[in-house]
Amino acid sequence: MLSPFDIWSPTFHAPFSGDVTQEITPRVFSPDIKGSMGIENRIQTQVASYGTQLGKILEALMVLADKDKTALPEIEKLIADIEAVKADAKEVLREEAIAALARLEKVDPEAHADLVNLR
Incomplete structure (x- = not known):
């Protein structure tokens, strides 16, 4: 639901101001890579x-x-946080797969049936 603030002060995003992902790979000409x-x-x-x-x-x-x-409480918390992210990622992947199967069932019921009956 929109509030008055949404109408009177909309949010603007500058180009390239959204979420950023970065692949961590060695750079060819970097003097920092050993x-x-x-x-x-x-x-x-x-x-x-x-x-x-x-x-x-x-x-x-x-x-x-x-x-x-x-006792290593900081390491234990780090491990727990990593496991929580992994569990969340699995759930998101499962939801995406269910949505993809639903789209496939609408477009190609035969292919959907083949995939669902793989077990």
């Missing part, structure tokens, strides 16, 4: 993303903390 860009790229694309690599480090850190009976 090591081999090709190796880094292969590790990310063929072995594990930065998130997976950091996840394994956090997992190992928690095992060591548990063994040593050391």
